Amino acid sequence: MVQSAVEPSISAAAGAECEFYLKAFRFMLLSRVLDEKFASLYRAGKIMGGVFLGRGQEALSVSIGVHLRPGDIFAPLIRDLAGRLAFNEPILDAARTYFGSALGPMRGRDGNVHRGRPQSGLLAMISHLGAMISVVNGGLFARRLRGVKGTVGVASCGEGATSTGSFHEALNQAAVEKLPLVMVVANNQFAYSTPTQRQFACNSLLDRAAGYGVAGYEVDGTDLEACLRVVGQAVAKARADQGPQLVLARLLRLCGHGEHDDAHYIGAELKASDLGQDCLKLAEKFVLQQGWVDAAQLEQWRAEAVQQVEAAVVTAQREPGPDPFSANYWSALSSQYLVEGGATER
Amino acid sequence: MSITYLEAIREAQARALADDPRVFIYGQDVGAFGGAFKATKGLAQQFPGRVLDSPISEDAMAGLAIGAALEGMRPILEMQFADFSTIAFNQIVNQAATMFWRTNVSCPLTVRLPCGGTMGSGPFHSQMLETIYSHYPGLVVLTPATVEDAYSMLLEAVAIDDPVIFCEHKLLYYHLKADALPTEALPANKARIARAGRDLTLVTYSAMVHESLAAADELRGEGWEVEVVDLRAVKPLDTDTVMASVARTGRLLCVGEAFPWGGVTAEVVSRVVCEGFDLLDAPPRRLNAKDTPIPYHPNLWSAHRPTARTIAMAARKVLQS
Numbered sequence A: 001m002v003q004s005a006v007e008p009s010i011s012a013a014a015g016a017e018c019e020f021y022l023k024a025f026r027f028m029l030l031s032r033v034l035d036e037k038f039a040s041l042y043r044a045g046k047i048m049g050g051v052f053l054g055r056g057q058e059a060l061s062v063s064i065g066v067h068l069r070p071g072d073i074f075a076p077l078i079r080d081l082a083g084r085l086a087f088n089e090p091i092l093d094a095a096r097t098y099f100g101s102a103l104g105p106m107r108g109r110d111g112n113v114h115r116g117r118p119q120s121g122l123l124a125m126i127s128h129l130g131a132m133i134s135v136v137n138g139g140l141f142a143r144r145l146r147g148v149k150g151t152v153g154v155a156s157c158g159e160g161a162t163s164t165g166s167f168h169e170a171l172n173q174a175a176v177e178k179l180p181l182v183m184v185v186a187n188n189q190f191a192y193s194t195p196t197q198r199q200f201a202c203n204s205l206l207d208r209a210a211g212y213g214v215a216g217y218e219v220d221g222t223d224l225e226a227c228l229r230v231v232g233q234a235v236a237k238a239r240a241d242q243g244p245q246l247v248l249a250r251l252l253r254l255c256g257h258g259e260h261d262d263a264h265y266i267g268a269e270l271k272a273s274d275l276g277q278d279c280l281k282l283a284e285k286f287v288l289q290q291g292w293v294d295a296a297q298l299e300q301w302r303a304e305a306v307q308q309v310e311a312a313v314v315t316a317q318r319e320p321g322p323d324p325f326s327a328n329y330w331s332a333l334s335s336q337y338l339v340e341g342g343a344t345e346r
Numbered sequence B: 001m002s003i004t005y006l007e008a009i010r011e012a013q014a015r016a017l018a019d020d021p022r023v024f025i026y027g028q029d030v031g032a033f034g035g036a037f038k039a040t041k042g043l044a045q046q047f048p049g050r051v052l053d054s055p056i057s058e059d060a061m062a063g064l065a066i067g068a069a070l071e072g073m074r075p076i077l078e079m080q081f082a083d084f085s086t087i088a089f090n091q092i093v094n095q096a097a098t099m100f101w102r103t104n105v106s107c108p109l110t111v112r113l114p115c116g117g118t119m120g121s122g123p124f125h126s127q128m129l130e131t132i133y134s135h136y137p138g139l140v141v142l143t144p145a146t147v148e149d150a151y152s153m154l155l156e157a158v159a160i161d162d163p164v165i166f167c168e169h170k171l172l173y174y175h176l177k178a179d180a181l182p183t184e185a186l187p188a189n190k191a192r193i194a195r196a197g198r199d200l201t202l203v204t205y206s207a208m209v210h211e212s213l214a215a216a217d218e219l220r221g222e223g224w225e226v227e228v229v230d231l232r233a234v235k236p237l238d239t240d241t242v243m244a245s246v247a248r249t250g251r252l253l254c255v256g257e258a259f260p261w262g263g264v265t266a267e268v269v270s271r272v273v274c275e276g277f278d279l280l281d282a283p284p285r286r287l288n289a290k291d292t293p294i295p296y297h298p299n300l301w302s303a304h305r306p307t308a309r310t311i312a313m314a315a316r317k318v319l320q321s
């Protein structure tokens, strides 16, 4: 959680709505700062493997996290740092996983954006796009069998992932089973470098919802207020047992696919269009215009975020990596009697 | 009383459902219809809401089972035919199999694969996939050959805290009968000496156990005593039992119904050669199905898979070398 020494100077009239917006805004900010830190560590050669950022997608992502409650399920994808943080993922989990710390949730066995804590409802993604959605369905299905009510699951993906068979199977399954799944699709115009016209031929990805009997909503992904409202509505409907919901956001990825990619294929015209606006800057402008906070307050929040991020990174960097000689390290089963003795020596 | 291999599978599921409220069954046509092979006949009526028809979506079926397993449930997934599990392959090998190792959270699910050839089933309803799944760390792969094992190993599969691929052989469904269900059983990590002998160790599993026993009968008429080892589980592989048998006989033949390239038989031979070369009095051999898709016509099909006759031929080669 973000904690602030100085309370925001919220105008009395704004009330709960403003507070909610500012809470989301601060997670966006924190996410951006953390992403920037990872990017600079990557450039400095301090992180192994890839670094994948959520730059430009924070408004959509954070809207997921702030609408979820403990006990809900979230299957984030690579650009969902903001949503993760808002769903209570500790910054340390992120830092530890990138550095492969033995103390992180993945204990150095898996890295970067693949981290999660399945038992807290934050699923640990596998790379294969589309594969997490039916796993969310499974969690929700299990709850139904157990008579647990009022929890929802959110799965997130890009427009590219909507081309996978897994996506279609899972969306259809959620609809058939009437599960409280909220599918959030970020159409950021590119899947890696592939533009949308090479990805799908329907006019709108909302057809993907209609095709399965799933309620669909479109939202401007650069607008935090709109994202909060639309994602909130979808989550509320799912929570009220009105079946699966799909939110489609239009936006632009403001970086490469990963930090190894300079995104030269994104045209200047697109960058200069409305889609190319930075959701964080727009949100900043909005809170200032509303008079909810002043520039000094914003600066202080940013400084606090930087401080939190630095502290987490320093901690994670100092921690030991996994010890390849520790007991049981090389057994992939939890049932010890079924682990073949000495199999790895063969 | 007499009970078939298929009935044993149904009884094991009934018992698992009765004993443990976390168990549910999900698969195509498993509900009111009772399954394509009737392995879940009557269970939906007996356990309302816990035996559910799925859409034809093997990937999503497996994903759902994984998600439910993470929630502490014990899903049993019926693939209508093992062959169709290749659609779910990604979920099984990348998601379920890696879960515990990556996250320290176990993923207890049982995937029932009706596998192996039956007459006239052709390329897409006859495959043996134990070899493919065994390749992946994090999976347990069971290949019961008897009615007793079909029952006890399925119950064990449901109790195991890891993903289990349960390879039940369609050819055994109706033909194999036992007098009663077992009250106790070997654990899944133990192979079984199906027939004792001193001249040759014949290592096999699933339906090939029965072809191998018939081959051993044939060879007895020629004065050979063949020891048949039923692996029961191919992952984990009980190398100790195999090595102990080879130490007694000095000769090895390994028989499997899967395609010949790599696989369980290659693994067994490689382990024996690497760890017990000195025990061998003759070069070991392996016998598998042919390296083509599985043919439709009975003439072709019966020549495609190992049979008692071809197993006996291969055994003679090992015995005489």
Ligand SMILES: Cc1ncc(C[n+]2csc(CCOP(=O)(O)OP(=O)(O)O)c2C)c(N)n1
Binding pocket: A079, A127, A128, A129, A157, A158, A159, A160, A161, A162, A164, A186, A188, A190, A191, A192, A253, A257
């Ligand atoms: C099934 C599968 N195929 C290919 C990849 C490699 N890959 C990783 S991300 C990516 C692009 C994804 O695009 P999209 O779904 O639009 O999400 P975005 O990265 O734009 O947020 C690709 C091709 C993968 N992870 N999974």
